[in-house]
Amino acid sequence: MFLVFGWSLPAPSLLSSPGFAQGVPGQVRFPPTRSDKEDPRAPKNLTGQVVDKEGKGLAQAVVHLKNKKTLEVKTHIADAEGKYRFAGLSPEADYAVHAEYRGAASPARTVSMFDERKDIYLVLEVDTTKP
Structure with missing residues (x-):
């Protein structure tokens, strides 16, 4: 045990034992920051x-997407497999999305x-069984 500026440190042999950080002396590693991940904007x-x-x-279902901030509504007609896509959505807004097919509608979902x-x-x- 060493005494440095009023702090007691483990003996050097303990610093190299499992459980202590290993690496280049004087080098400190920090966890990834938000900028290291995808841009949230x-x-x-x-x-x-x-x-x-x-x-x-x-196929041919109509999908409605509403920006809850601007109230702008976009629509897309689903392809032959019922698939749809909306690109370039603002990360700073909530969206409501639902689909309509032959008079029936899905429950609204929120993004x-x-x-x-x-x-x-x-x-x-x-639910296509309901009129």
């Missing part, structure tokens, strides 16, 4: 599929600004 992408109760894709994923995938289920 980068636009988001929303993709997904519109399906019926059995999980079958609904939150607090969801830090850049690519979000949502399945929208429409």
Whole structure:
């Protein structure tokens, strides 16, 4: 045990034992910072599929996406497999998304600004048995 400026330090042999940080003397490693990850201000992408109760894709379903901050609404018609895509969404806004198919609609889902994923995938289920 050594006494340095009023602090007691373990003997040098203990510093090299398991449980103590190993590395180059004088070098300090810090955990990755937020800037080392994806840019949180980068636009988001929303993709997904519109399906019926059995999980079958609904071609030509209309998907509505509403920016809750600006109230802007975008629509997309699902492809032959029921898939849809909205690109370039603002990371600083919440969105409401739902699908319509032959008079029936899916429940509205929310894409939150607090969801830090850049690519979000949502399945929208429409009950086609209801008129």
